[in-house]
Amino acid sequence: MQFDIDSHVYTPVPVRMKVLVLSNGAPNYHNFFNAIARKLISEGVEVGYAVDCPASVAENKIKELGVSYTVFSNYFADHDLDENLLEAYSHHNLNLALFSDFDRSEEYGIWGARSNDFFDRLKSALLSFFEKLVDEGGYTAVLYENVSNAFAHFCWIVCQERGVDYIGFTASRLPGRFGFSSDPYAEHRAIDSTIQKLDKGELDVPEAVWDWSSEYIRNIENTTPDYMAFNKLDNVSIVNRYFRLSKLEKVSRLIRFAGGNHYYSFQRGNPVLYSAGMFLRSLRRRLRLPFIKKYYSAPKQEKFFLYPLHFHPESSTSILAASHVNEYETIKSVAFNLPEGYRLYVKDHISAWGYPDLGFYKKLAALPNVSVLSPLEPTKKLIKQSHGVVTLTSTVGYEALLLKKAVLLFGDVFYQSHPLVTRVGRMSGLFECFRGMLETPSMSDREVNDYNLKFVVAYHQNTVPGRLNLMLAPSEASSLVDEIFPLLWARLVRGQ
Structure with a gap:
């Protein structure tokens, strides 16, 4: 079916849809995805579930949906290592695809000791599990959040090979808007493509979008992304x-x-x-x-770069900046490559302060050229006073660009192609990266303003309206799904 905006009626589409929903221990996410499943079923779509373990079947109330579901841990227990399957997928970085859950396990103490055989069997089982589901189930799309863990990551890899549409609900930094992510490493490409079309005059964007984007940039100092509120x-x-x-x-x-x-x-x-x-x-x-608090310092009247600490573990680091999740080591490398006369202000994260042990803060505070700041220090004011932002993938980097500050970037993120971004290649090249950031800007103030406006317009065009909150209670989740379902349906139809 296809949704008619004016009549609010769904009409049949030529290709039969069959949707697979991923479900695991993400807190309360099942309320949102179960509401989507019910809505899809009511529209005649066949829905199945891939669930990580029996506890999630119970906690996420899968049986109440009346859908078919397959439990991965049961499949894993009976799976024999298939080395030929691993070889067949060896053009994908399968070891990196495991990293997000390894990172979570280290942080939360889930696994304990595991042998190499366990990891090889796990990779093989995940690939085999999703191949079997996709091939035998005939699924045309997979629904989950953006690729954020190994369960989703291996599913996404199989989807790529099988031509199945992976649709990941993902928050955007634009208030009142969210996106559908199909590739965790390629969000910047859609924005880059849209900017190119704008430059060539190939895209007609309503004047209201230009006005909204201009107003958003003007108010960026007082704007908070929806996900921070949720x-x-x-x-x-x-x-x-x-x-x-x-x-x-x-x-x-x-x-x-x-x-x-x-x-x-x-x-x-x-x-x-x-x-x-x-x-x-x-x-x-x-x-x-x-x-x-004894390790925090107050900002001074001095030249500095700003480094915002990240929350761990989450996909923004363990998926998009896996080589730099040890932030102490990254910050230490930055501290010893700063230009002479500059400091690095490491601002704690309001959602994460206190999770690292005291030794982490003690080591940070002991580094030369480094001052650790309280999470309560005003971020936007610090951005404006800084000579630039150093970050893995943080929203602070994005906000810095809109405030016309240079950004030194370690990870993959939607704003990585912005001309004010310097991407770190080799850690041995950090000093030269900083020197380049301090050189005379290659863009005039007017050129930066023009690019920023096009950038936000392009970002806007690659998102859809709605305040995405995957942690709602059942009734609120159902209301949100009712609101955004036409947008999802259009995305599903487009993927046919």
Whole structure:
């Protein structure tokens, strides 16, 4: 079917749709995706689920949907290593595709000791699992968030090989807009292509979009992306976060999964121990906060570059900047390659402060040329006072560009082609990167303004309207899905 905006009616499309939804332990995401599944089913679309482990089947209420579902951990337990399959996919970086969950496991203590045989079997099982689902199920599209973990990453790899449309719901930095991501490493390409079309006069953009973009840039100092308002990771209260009825109900549902063999539940391990570990992690964070403050410094009247710390683990680092997730080592390299007379201000992350141990802050504060700043310091003011921003993939880098500041970038991100961005190739070339950032700008102030406006317009054109929040309660999630479903349907039809 196709959605008619004026009549609000869906009409049949020529190709039959069959949609696979990925489901795992991401908190509350199932409310959103289950609402989408129900909506698709009501429109005659066949829906199936790929679930990471039995605990997620129960917690995410998969059986209530009445859909077919396949559990990966069960499949993994019975899977024999297929070296021929690994060879067939060897043109993909399969080891890097595992990294996001390895990073999570190190942070949350999920896996413990694992042999090389385990990792080889895991790669083989993931490829085989999704090949079997796609080939036998005849799925035309996969729905999830942007590629953010190994479960999704291997699914995306198989989708590429099988010509299946991977549709990842992803937040944008533009307020009131979100996007559909089909390639985690290529978001910049769509923006670059749109800018080229604008330059050639091949794209007719409504005047209202130009006006909206111009107003957005003017107000960038007072604008916060939607996802920062939704994630609530700045809440350090143990009582508010954990001693709530919904949390207690969740734990009670998972208790029956405490026993048994969790070796093959690679994303969650023992779900009860995992939940306990998350609670202890937050508790340790809360207890650390008073002791961290002694490592913070106040900004001074001096020449500096700004480095915003990232939240870990998340896809922006473990997928898009995997070589630099050890931020201490990255910051140390930057500190020893700064131009003479400059400092590096390392600003803590409001959603992450206190998660690293005290040793991390102590080592940062001990580095020459480095000052650690509180997360409460005003970021936009620091950007404006700085000589540029150094970042892995942070939103701060994007905001710096709109404030006409140079950015030194380590990872892959949608703004990486901006002319004010210097991408780090070799770490040994950092000093020259900084020298280049301090040279006379190759663009005039007017040229930067013109490019920024085109950049935001192009970004706007590659997003759709809606405040994407994947962590809503069931009723709110259903309302959001009702609002954005025509946009998803148009995307599904376009992928046919």
